[in-house]
Amino acid sequence: MTDETAPIAPMLQLLTRRYTAVLQDALKPLGLSPGQMPALMALWAQDGQTQKALVDILGVEQATMANTLSRMERDGLITRRAVDGDKRIRQIYLTEQARGLEQAALDATAGAEAALLAPLRPGQQKRLAGFLAELSAQGAAAGA
Numbered sequence: 166m167t168d169e170t171a172p173i174a175p176m177l178q179l180l181t182r183r184y185t186a187v188l189q190d191a192l193k194p195l196g197l198s199p200g201q202m203p204a205l206m207a208l209w210a211q212d213g214q215t216q217k218a219l220v221d222i223l224g225v226e227q228a229t230m231a232n233t234l235s236r237m238e239r240d241g242l243i244t245r246r247a248v249d250g251d252k253r254i255r256q257i258y259l260t261e262q263a264r265g266l267e268q269a270a271l272d273a274t275a276g277a278e279a280a281l282l283a284p285l286r287p288g289q290q291k292r293l294a295g296f297l298a299e300l301s302a303q304g305a306a307a308g309a
Contacts, residue, residue: 184281191273195266196240202274204233205242205259209267213256215248237263 188199197205203223208214214222220230234257237243242263245255282290 180281184277187280188274188277191277192270195269195273197242197266197270197273200233201237201242202270204230204237204257205263205267205270208243208257208259208263212259215254215256217254219257242266 185199188202192198192202203225204219207219207222216227216230216234219234220227223230225233234243234245238245241260244258244260246258248254248256282293285293
């Protein structure tokens with residue numbers, strides 16, 4: 166079986182594990198983990214979102230988001246504040262510590278991505294990004 170006819174899922178799983186390992190090494194000096202990055206990126210884009218909004222944006226399970234946010238709160242990256250009029254709903258806000266890590270974390274993420282994609286020529290990287298964007302958009306449209 167050639168690379169062109171090999172099943173794609175195992176390759177994607179391997180690449181995900183490799184990227185996560187490289188990203189973990191890059192984020193470790195900042196005191197961050199790969200699992201925190203999606204929530205941080207969403208909050209850097211728009212601070213004060215609710216847990217439900219983050220679940221919807223990131224397409225993760227409620228329990229997964231609750232665990233991630235609990236660890237982030239423990240680590241001093243976020244605070245939760247009750248919404249006026251409904252004390253059951255809490256908005257998530259970044260701390261100064263988390264705001265101060267934004268550029269370094271984005272740089273670490275870009276470096277990890279560059280390391281993973283280094284074997285590909287720039288044109289190949291661009292095509293891969295296009296394919297992945299198309300697949301991601303279709304998955305989002307299908308509710309996956």
